[in-house]
Amino acid sequence: MRYFLGFDLDAKSKIALDDWRNKALPRFERCVPAKNFHITSVFLGKVREQQLDHLCCAIQESQFQNFNLQIDTLGYWSKPKILWLGSTQIPEHMLQTTKRLTEYAQQAGLNLPIREYIPHITLVRNAKNNPPAPLYEPDFELKIDQLHLFESVSGKNGVQYPIRQTWPLHRPIRPR
Template structure:
């Protein structure tokens, strides 16, 4: 089974992004269904039951804060042929969380490729060439307060991403007298 850690989007955000896509971009044959919109934190790939158990225990111990993503740019990756919605600027706290997640994965003996983190929502797959610029600039603010373990499941209807486990992200509690 293939897994990844990531953030689900609120239904309203998924519908808003989908409406923007339909207004701003040409029609695509391999458009990702709005129900599949998410932001991947770490792609895990195929992992064993033991690695999954170690990962879960490690994430249970991790303190995570809620995050915010400003999806305000569109991009295209030619090798995987993906059109995506991403962030011009990424908060330092997002990178800190990413680094913490990578450490938990390493302690769980999960081998990951060494690549830069680019938070994004995949809009379309199998795009043969970089499409024209969007008619309307994207501008979505996504707040997340849970990290999820998603499974990538392929079926007759296409791929879908059921959530298999979740972890709350909480704001730090400050003692009285601190601001």
């Protein structure tokens, strides 16, 4: 089974992002359904049950802080042909969370590729060309207060991302 750790978006945000895509961009053939909008923190790939248990225990024993993410830029990766939304300012808590989760995954025996973390929401797959600039820029603030273990399940109706486990992200403790 294939898994990843990440952040789901609330229904209102998914609808708003889908509405923005439909109004600000040209039509595409392979649009990602709004129900599949998410932000991956760490892609795990194929995971054995023992590795998954080790990883989930490490996450359960940890605390991560919540954060807000400003979605304000449109990007395109030509090699995988993916059109995505992202942020020009990645919150420090998000970077710290991803770093710790990567360490936990490696401690569980997962061999993860080392690459720069670019949090993003995939809008379109197999976008043949980099589209023209949007009619208006994206401007969304997402409140991220839960971490999820997602499974990637391929079926005849496309890919689904059921959530298999959830951990709360906590508010930072402020000194008095």
